Amino acid sequence: MASIKEIALISGFSQSTVSRLLNHDPALSVSDATRNKILATAKKLHYPLPQTDTKKTYQVAVFFALNPQREIEDVYYYDLRRSIVQHAKDEYIDVTFIKDLKNKNLTKFDGAIAVGYFDDDQLMQLHQAFAHILFIDSNPEPEHFSSVQPNLEYATTKAVNLFIKRRLTNIGIVTGQYWDVNTPSHLIVRLDSRLNYFKNIMTDAGLYNDELLFKAHDFTVSSGREIGTEIANQLKTGLALDALFIASDSLAIGVLDALNEINPELAQALSIISINDSPSAAYTQPPLTTFHIDIDYLVRVSFNKLYDMITFHNQSQEITLVTPTLVYRDTFTKND
The missing domain is CATH 3.40.50.2300 (Response regulator)
Incomplete structure (x- = not known):
């Protein structure tokens, strides 16, 4: 448990002021800012306080x-x-x-x-x-x-570097698009930042291939199934693909569903890393490697x-x- 001395040191007030405040000295007069800072510091240090003393309701x-x-x-x-x-x-x-x-x-x-x-x-x-x-x-x-x-640049960089370390060179990405809820559905408002990170890393490594960019309508399972079907069809025609970085578990689950339905060997042959660690990720076929966002x-x-x-x-x-x-x-x- 934190001490009065530690709370005083971090909050920047004297031990006497901190002690009197935390012990409800009725003679103590401090500003709201001082009171709030001491109480917030005490809470962060897990100093035991009555619930009424921890935070003002906002x-x-x-x-x-x-x-x-x-x-x-x-x-x-x-x-x-x-x-x-x-x-x-x-x-x-x-x-x-x-x-x-x-x-x-x-x-x-x-x-x-x-x-x-x-x-x-x-x-x-x-x-x-x-x-x-x-x-x-x-x-x-x-x-x-x-x-x-979440630090998506870190996740993207780590995933691509892991693929490269395994000597996988035909690395693709499945990404989605963001839409404005207040305008017609054809308006794309923002592209996935993971795509920019992916392009930069792959270009620096001399491995970027625009044919291995798969852009889904959004980030849902149904969009993932559509992309999975597209990938399976292209693999049949000779597309070289070793690994996929997929922007979300929802997309990844859809991709795996489609690959398994068309040919289960396709799902087993690809190395796949996704993001989110949703509850379903552990039960896909095969179980999905993914970044956990708490x-x-x-x-x-x-x-x-x-x-x-x-x-x-x-x-x-x-x-x-x-x-x-x-x-x-x-x-x-x-x-x-």
């Missing part, structure tokens, strides 16, 4: 700019929403999911969380409406917004950062990257 707006049907089909975003709701309950934070940025009651919120795509006008509205806002999973404007997101940790860090932004009126912007961990299974075993 009102937080959550903007989830994702197509509801695609959210259901993409387990990553489904789990992200679930984790936001659960963590808010655990931390006694009031969250309200809002669809309309023109909502007249935004002034009642202390801060906001945003997930998904927002156009330029919407980003301006968010920036103007909230002094404290945090993006989870991406950051559309780092100069205006802070974010907590969504609950991602959300917990996000709430802590937003709380600090609100409490200490922090106006500086920063990007916090959470490093995923590779879980080895049969599509790319650790000791091949």
Whole structure:
């Protein structure tokens, strides 16, 4: 357990002030900022506090700019929403999911969380409406917004380097596309950053082949099946393909389903690494090697950062990257 001395050292206040505050000295008079900083420091150091002393309850707006049907089909975003709701309950934070940025009651919120795509006008509205806002999973404007997101560049780099280390040279990628929920379905709003990372690494290695780029409609299992069928057909006509880096488990599950349906040997022959480590990844045929993104940790860090932004009126912007961990299974075993 942390000591009063440690809390004082980290928070920057005297041991006397910290001790009197944590022991509820009625004669102590400190500012809200001082009180909040000491309590926040004590909580981070796991100093035992009554629940009423840990955090002030804040009102937080959550903007989830994702197509509801695609959210259901993409387990990553489904789990992200679930984790936001659960963590808010655990931390006694009031969250309200809002669809309309023109909502007249935004002034009642202390801060906001945003997930998904927002156009330029919407980003301006968010920036103007909230002094404290945090993006989870991406950051559309780092100069205006802070974010907590998985380190996809690390995952992409590690996957490709592992393939190359195994002397696999015909390396492909299966990626998806992001769509704006507020505009016609033909409008693509953002390409997958993993594709840019992949192209850079493969080009530097002299291995990039545009024929091995497979671009799905989105990140769902059904889109993965379509790409899997396309890959199987091209393999029949002599396409050289040793390995696939797949942008999400949902896509990878669809690809494996299609390959197994057409010819199970195709699924066994390819080395595959994906991202997300969804519950289904362990039960594909063969079981899927994938990067585990700890969504609950991602959300917990996000709430802590937003709380600090609100409490200490922090106006500086920063990007916090959470490093995923590779879980080895049969599509790319650790000791091949």
